[in-house]
Amino acid sequence: MSAIPAPILSLQNVWVEYGEKIVLEKVDLDIEAGSFVSIIGPSGAGKSSLLRIILGQECPTRGSIMLDGVPLAPECGPDRGVVFQRYSVFPHLSALDNTVFGLECQQAPLTARLFGSARRAATEEATQMLKAVGLGDSLHQYPAQLSGGMQQRLAIAQALIKRPRILLLDEPFGALDPGIRADMHLLIKQLWRDYALTIIMVTHDIREAFSLGTRVLALDKRRHDPHAPHRFGATAVYDLTLRKDAEPEPETSKESA
Amino acid sequence: MRWVNRHVRRNNSILLGALPILLLVLLYLFLAAQRHAANPMDKILPLPSSMAQGMLALMFQADQLSGQFVFWVDTMASLQRLGLGLGIATLTALVVGLVLGVLPPVRATFGPLVTGIAVIPPIALLPILFIALGLGETAKVALIVIGIAPVMVRDIAAHVAALPAEQIIKAQTLGASSWQIMIRVALPQAMPRLIQTVRLSLGPAWVFLISAEAIASDIGLGYRIFLVRRYLSMDVIIPYVAWIALLAIIMDVALNRLSKRAFPWAHGANH
Numbered sequence: 001m002s003a004i005p006a007p008i009l010s011l012q013n014v015w016v017e018y019g020e021k022i023v024l025e026k027v028d029l030d031i032e033a034g035s036f037v038s039i040i041g042p043s044g045a046g047k048s049s050l051l052r053i054i055l056g057q058e059c060p061t062r063g064s065i066m067l068d069g070v071p072l073a074p075e076c077g078p079d080r081g082v083v084f085q086r087y088s089v090f091p092h093l094s095a096l097d098n099t100v101f102g103l104e105c106q107q108a109p110l111t112a113r114l115f116g117s118a119r120r121a122a123t124e125e126a127t128q129m130l131k132a133v134g135l136g137d138s139l140h141q142y143p144a145q146l147s148g149g150m151q152q153r154l155a156i157a158q159a160l161i162k163r164p165r166i167l168l169l170d171e172p173f174g175a176l177d178p179g180i181r182a183d184m185h186l187l188i189k190q191l192w193r194d195y196a197l198t199i200i201m202v203t204h205d206i207r208e209a210f211s212l213g214t215r216v217l218a219l220d221k222r223r224h225d226p227h228a229p230h231r232f233g234a235t236a237v238y239d240l241t242l243r244k245d246a247e248p249e250p251e252t253s254k255e256s257a
Numbered sequence: 258m259r260w261v262n263r264h265v266r267r268n269n270s271i272l273l274g275a276l277p278i279l280l281l282v283l284l285y286l287f288l289a290a291q292r293h294a295a296n297p298m299d300k301i302l303p304l305p306s307s308m309a310q311g312m313l314a315l316m317f318q319a320d321q322l323s324g325q326f327v328f329w330v331d332t333m334a335s336l337q338r339l340g341l342g343l344g345i346a347t348l349t350a351l352v353v354g355l356v357l358g359v360l361p362p363v364r365a366t367f368g369p370l371v372t373g374i375a376v377i378p379p380i381a382l383l384p385i386l387f388i389a390l391g392l393g394e395t396a397k398v399a400l401i402v403i404g405i406a407p408v409m410v411r412d413i414a415a416h417v418a419a420l421p422a423e424q425i426i427k428a429q430t431l432g433a434s435s436w437q438i439m440i441r442v443a444l445p446q447a448m449p450r451l452i453q454t455v456r457l458s459l460g461p462a463w464v465f466l467i468s469a470e471a472i473a474s475d476i477g478l479g480y481r482i483f484l485v486r487r488y489l490s491m492d493v494i495i496p497y498v499a500w501i502a503l504l505a506i507i508m509d510v511a512l513n514r515l516s517k518r519a520f521p522w523a524h525g526a527n528h
Contacts, residue, residue: 057426076429087421090428092445092522101441102431112437142522155427162431 006069008033008198009054009166014063015233016049023049025233027063029217031166036192036199038213040206045219045234047202051170054200055082067165078106081159085171088155089143095154096139099126102162126161132194133157133187149180153187160195169201173208185212216240303492311492327481331497335478336504338394339466342401346462347455349402350409351447357410358417359443360435371414375407380468387473397469404465405458409451416450417443449523452516456509463505 007030016024023046031037039047052058053065056076065072067079082088089098103122104112114122130136133153135146143151152172159167169188173181189212192199203209209216218238225231265273289302303311315328357364357371383400390396420443428438470479478497485493517524 055426055430076426078430078432080430082427082430084423084427087423088427090424090442090446092520101428101433104441105428105432105434105437109434109437112433112441144522144525158427158431164430 007031008068009200010066010069011054012064012066014053014060014065016046016053016058017061017233021230022233024053024060024219025235027235029236031198031200033198034196036197036212036214037201038209038216039200039202039219040204040209040216041219041234045221047219048170050219051168051200051202054166055080055168078102078162079165080168081162081164081166082168082170083152083155083159083172085174089151089158091143094140094142095130095135095146095157096123096126098143098154099129099157099161102158106162126157129157129161130154132191133160147180149176149184152176152184156188156191160191160197163195165198167197167199169199169203171202171204174204181208188212210242214242216242300489300491303495307492308496311490312496315493330476331478331481332500332504334476335466335470338397338469338477339401339462341394341398342405342466343455343458343462345398346402346406346409346458347451349406350413350454351444351451353410354413354451355417355439355443355447357414358420358447359439364414364418368414371407371410374403375411379404379465383469383472392473397466397474400469401462401465405461408461409454409458412454413447413451417447420446445520446523449516449520452512452520456512459505459508463501467501 009029009031011027011029014024014027014029015022027050039050041047049058053060054072056072056074059074076082090101093101100114100119100122101112103125104114107118107122108114127136127139130139133156135150135153135157138146138150143154146154155172172188173184176184185208188199191197201209201212216238217236218240219234220237221232221234222237223232285302286305289299289304292299292302293304312328316326319325320327353367353371357368379400382403383396386396386399386403390399424442425438428442433441466477467479467482470477471483474480478501482494482497
């Protein structure tokens with residue numbers, strides 16, 4: 001890694017307001033390529049709002065967001081992948097079709113379906129991706145037949161096949177039980193390293209934030225007006241860069257025993 | 258044991274389901290026999306024998322005037338009108354519902370219009386249809402379409418609009434355009450709902466068909482029922498109504514089977 005790489009994502013003076021209510025105020029943030037940023041904070045501190053504006057689902061009221069030095073278009077695009085806590089996969093498609101979908105959209109604008117050799121190539125690529133997330137044996141199952149953890153693995157594979165510049169995770173493991181969650185931590189850490197991903201993850205789990213992240217952002221309100229609590233927004237009150245060992249051993253499921 | 262916990266096994270449930278139907282038939286036979294004991298010429302509650310006689314004549318003897326087998330010609334005419342009406346309405350519901358559900362500007366523009374059309378009682382439009390389209394097949398099919406399509410459109414639009422926002426966002430992060438979201442995400446998930454909507458619309462569709470046939474027609478199941486009413490021919494009316502019920506049940510069961518076979522993912526976890 002070079003000394004000071006240009007930030008992949010840069011937020012300058014970003015405000016998010018819903019009418020009278022100010023959710024985020026004056027967020028300045030540079031995120032370097034290859035970092036794993038965990039965002040924590042109390043409920044209602046604008047963690048998900050921050051994720052949504054980076055995703056392009058919502059526009060900031062003020063301020064600018066640059067991705068690779070280019071202002072972000074005000075809608076979602078294939079350069080930013082996402083995994084939500086739920087509903088990230090398409091219930092009517094098998095695991096394989098869910099994963100191939102991203103390739104089909106890109107290569108077949110009109111039909112969104114591939115045929116012949118293009119289809120075979122896409123299927124091959126998707127199969128590799130599903131194997132990488134540990135779903136090699138469930139290619140032809142529908143999401144309803146997969147467990148919660150497997151559905152999240154599928155959602156990750158689906159996102160990664162597009163090789164997004166940034167992967168956004170919105171409490172991706174929040175609905176999973178502890179043992180499965182530990183497995184998922186191992187998986188996401190491995191994928192992050194293998195694919196040299198840049199990840200921004202919103203989480204409620206502080207332990208998870210510190211064990212996975214190379215950098216932890218804590219969002220909260222700096223100021224508080226007891227008479228008009230909605231008039232002050234949250235911003236990054238702590239911005240911790242974690243020193244990681246050269247090859248840190250990902251945390252295994254010690255406490256689940 | 259609480260009644261909410263008393264689950265009925267499949268064999269028993271068939272038996273239980275048949276019981277009330279059987280009781281009704283027995284009640285009818287009892288009342289009919291009673292009336293015939295008092296008056297052998299009674300026409301109001303005909304015995305099965307006279308129903309069979311009346312129907313056999315319509316089914317297997319060519320009509321003296323037209324040379325047609327009335328029952329089958331009636332059935333074909335009605336089914337053709339119903340099929341056309343249902344088909345056009347279903348296609349309309351799918352296309353319009355999909356566009357309304359997926360594209361917010363289209364919903365804002367045409368949503369109120371669809372709602373407005375949906376609250377007009379279709380039968381009130383029948384005179385307009387007869388004046389504008391004449392008394393032929395078109396007006397009858399149009400009545401069925403106008404009667405059921407708006408409700409189906411609204412149902413499909415609401416169902417598509419209620420797809421989780423996460424899915425639509427996810428599709429966009431996978432590079433999908435509005436068109437691709439429409440045909441690959443919304444359309445397949447609207448299909449099982451569409452079949453359910455058609456099933457629910459079968460009842461109203463029959464109502465509009467029979468109404469149109471009763472008012473202006475020279476053939477069809479509804480026409481026949483209203484024609485023979487003048488002669489108090491309950492021996493024809495009752496079998497015709499039973500036949501309509503049977504046709505409707507067959508369509509309903511067939512649609513349900515189709516949905517389960519074609520869209521297993523929409524019917525529970527086990528495929």
